[in-house]
Amino acid sequence: MKKIKDVNDFNFKDKTVLLRVDYNVPINQYGKITDETRINYSLPTINKILFDKGKIVIISHFGRPKGVFNNKYSLKFLIPILSKKLKKYIFFCDKVIGNSTEEKIKNLKNGEIILLENLRFYKEEENGDKQFSYILSKYGDIYVNDAFGASHREHSSITILPKFFNKKCIGLLMKKEILNLSIFFSKKINSPITIILGGAKIESKINFIKNFMKFADYLLIGGGMSYPFIKIDGGNVGNSIIDNIQSKIQLIKEILYENKIKNIIYFPYDVIAIKSNDDNNIKIVPIHSIPNNWKGLDIGPNSIKNFCNIINKSKTILWNGPMGLFEKKIFSIGTISIAKAIIKRRNNAFTVVGGGDSILALKMIKSITKISYLSTGGGAMLEFIKNKTLPGINAISL
Known part of the structure; x- marks a missing residue:
């Protein structure tokens, strides 16, 4: 730039x-x-x-x-x-x-x-x-x-x-954002590079995954982001969120196919699911076989262990989006565990967090200052890393 x-x-x-x-x-x-x-x-x-x-x-x-x-x-x-x-x-x-x-x-x-x-x-x-x-x-x-x-x-x-x-x-x-996020397409970046995507904005975030597969060592996908992939891969996700993916089905299939070759993307193994919005009817189930009338609202213990193991060996980490409905305490364990794992890496890795929900999770555990860089953008952060610029930046440089 x-x-x-x-x-x-x-x-x-x-x-x-x-x-x-x-x-x-x-x-x-x-x-x-x-x-x-x-x-x-x-x-x-x-x-x-x-x-x-x-x-x-x-x-x-x-x-x-x-x-x-x-x-x-x-x-x-x-x-x-x-x-x-x-x-x-x-x-x-x-x-x-x-x-x-x-x-x-x-x-x-x-x-x-x-x-x-x-x-x-x-x-x-x-x-x-x-x-x-x-x-x-x-x-x-x-x-x-x-x-x-x-x-x-x-x-x-x-x-x-x-x-x-x-x-x-x-x-x-803006200058600080550009300097800190440019690390993701510079020669100074340290591997392994891990990108963690969650949240419910499935339609928009899916667009970034193919690009991230070009430079990331690990892509951890949880929360509402994961269910469309599991469903199209043949799994049963029950009533879990899979909205707004009709126009993205071909892209999801391409990502799944490419991942069989590169083996970069990691999805949850298990989820915390509830039946018909009944918070008293909860169980841990494999993500590929969530029963009908049940929906996943957090990643399960095996998924947390796997994701945290990957984070623990990473040298560059970017996180955008929660692992579930973390606003409710019973479905916050996955998101909070990811936040804590990232914080533990602060002396050994460059850590970036962006997006309102991810920042809120850090605030919940009083750790907002324990990240290398806190971005003020969610979608803007992801798009900047993908395109190495933004429309608003281009308008200034003309």
Whole structure:
């Protein structure tokens, strides 16, 4: 990848910076943020601009409001936490576009920050609308993309907006992500290399597996990711999750065939299964023979032992996605065991964890700081490793 400019290449004095961040943070049922990683990682970029006496217009998305205003997804809840972390008052604008927004931005003084409302309240954001991007571009002198977790999306604020700027760069979060994740396609990487994939986003993650088979020594696939493979390989997975795979059946068959030659992919041997959503009716069963009306919700003890043995001898480890329904304690053993095994390797391996569920698992055992690198992206992390870049990065380097 050719060198692209970052915020350290600019002096922002008297300049208005349009800063795209990813504040799509997880919240609980009470609206409380459960993981502040993305906010914390954005602070160095903000502080650099403030140190230069620049003005900042922060733009972000949150949730999936599908192009309409929904108070549930308003970014206003971020004002108190941003004010506390930056030790300064943060202005808020309840509209992304409009005369009142333009006026508030025009009146910003050096060292002041304004946060605009959720970009996804406008359908134009996800549609890659040029006119919407053009209007946004009038808000700043310099565009900065520090939204790694959203930079795999071809959305207006990520790929179209930068085209209207002569001066543009990446933030320090983005720079850190690129430096740390580039290890996976560099000569400095140490083997054995193990990639662990789990979670329920089957349709999207399957696309990465063939590429990972080119350089990984071990691919451990658990959670909802594993059941489509087992089913297509002739196993009975009962009622376990196998959604959205119709368009991926041929790809799954190709992966299974290739794996018979390379023997890189390891699936669970056994699972913790329940009958008809009855948490009191649980048993350990082989993953290839889950009875009808039963579904697997965690990897079993033999699978945990096998996966952990592989992790224990690995020198480079990447993890994205839980091994089951870990939010429920009775189905958390597999995910927590994987997390603990990775943590044990911290002095002997380069360990990378990305994705909200995997990070939450680390938080559950108070080990979020015991990883070599914590990525703010799940899908973005996987896509960057696959393609060695992202649409949002390409938009800056043009």
